[in-house]
Amino acid sequence: MKTHSIKDVARIAKVSTATVSRVINNSNLVDSWTRDRVLKVIKKLDYHPNLVARSLIRGKSNLLTLIVPPEPNFFSAFYFRQILCGISHSLSKYPYRMMIYQPEGYDPKLGYPPHLDGFPMDGIFVIAPLLEDRLVKHLEKEKTPVVLINARSHVLDWIDLDNVSSAREVVLALSKMGHTRIGFINGLEGYNANARLEGYKLGLEKSGLSYDPQLVTNGDYSLEKGFTAAKKLLSHSRKPTVIFAANDLMAIGAIRAAHELGFSVPRELSIFGFDDSDAATLSQPQLSTVRQPFFEMGERATDFLVSRVENLKLPQKTIELPGQLVFRQSSKEKGKN
Structure with missing residues (x-):
């Protein structure tokens, strides 16, 4: 032909x-x-x-667009790579292709990225939008099929980790290991950070422990902020016996801070992370953490979006996936050699 x-x-x-x-x-x-x-x-x-x-x-492009946060290092993030692999794996079953779009010079508080206006696409994935990101509110009013990943909506389809239960289970496990002073390094203000803080507090409550704001501080998910946040927690007269960080990089930063201050991990201080990234098994000691099902998130999000593209009248689909606690060398029972 x-x-x-x-x-x-x-x-x-x-x-x-x-x-x-x-x-x-x-x-x-x-x-x-x-x-x-x-x-x-x-x-x-x-x-x-x-x-x-x-x-x-x-009237159809067979193109799905993946919108990612306008953060310089986002493409190198472990969880993004895993989600992308899951999307690609599931997408191979369907006659669709995908474009990745990262807005440049775009203020998420202003709404829809102007470069996407009029661009032909059948559906949109949005990964981890910030709480104040008006993009989600704009998309809630549009007819384009959308699936949120690591975020939630009352209107749009979404898939997310059960952050509250995952953080609660970490605190419960640490409490059962004899820890009563559980420090927490949370992430940037946003849905995940709020949910993990809620889970941390629920875990304390269920363990019969009081919430102490001096044991909680914030970072930005970077190794450097984990380092400085851990130093802050360890400067208190009543130091934590374990530090739980909202992601693995901050947990590894906390390990470095502990070593610099002369604490033996885990003999004198236990450390627990969140994500089970590649770095978790490369750190010394290897990091105890929460394994997130990122690959499955990508797979399930793709199935959600394709079904929404093919039938706009489907009821809203939402799913919370459980995290899995992984115990390695960086944590142990309090007082146990």
Whole structure:
């Protein structure tokens, strides 16, 4: 079968190639009569240079867009790579392709990224939007199918870790190991941080322990902030016997701080992380942590989004996945050699 070019479309439609290009790109510089004529020729020739042309002709692009936070190091984050692998694995079952979009110079408090206006896509994944990100509120009003990953909505489909239960189970386990002074390094303000703090408090309550605000501090999920936050916690007269960090990097930073201050981990101070990233088994000692099912999140999110694309009338789908506690060398029973 002959493959037609943009010149063939222009010749049969009796317009210039520039006009065909403008039609394909949905330019407002082409009048409706000319646009219709060009689209009819494109359809007749089955000319499909890219996803944009297909979407204009058929009303469907077979393109899903993954919107990620505008953070410089996000693409190197362990959990993003795992979620992406899960999406890619599940996407192979469907006739869809994916574009990854990271807004540049975009203030999430302002709403929808302007570069996506009018862009042909059938559905959108949004990973870990901030609490104040108006993008989610904008998407809740749109008809485009959306699935949130590591976030929640009263309207949109979402898939997330049960952060509250996961953090609660860590505190309960540490309490059963004899720890009564449980320090907590939380992350940046956001849904996950709020949920993990809630779980931390619930774990204390269920263990019969009092909440002490001096045992709680915040970081930004970086190793450096974990280091400084741990030093702050260990400067108190009544020091924690264990530090629970809201991600693995901060936990590893806490291990470094403990070593610098002369604490033996885990003999004098236990450390517990969250994520079970690659770094957890590379740290010295190896890190006890919460394993998140990132790969499964990506798989399930893809199934959610494809089913939503194919049937907008489906009821809202939501799922909380459980975390799994993984005990390694960085934690032990209090007082046990």
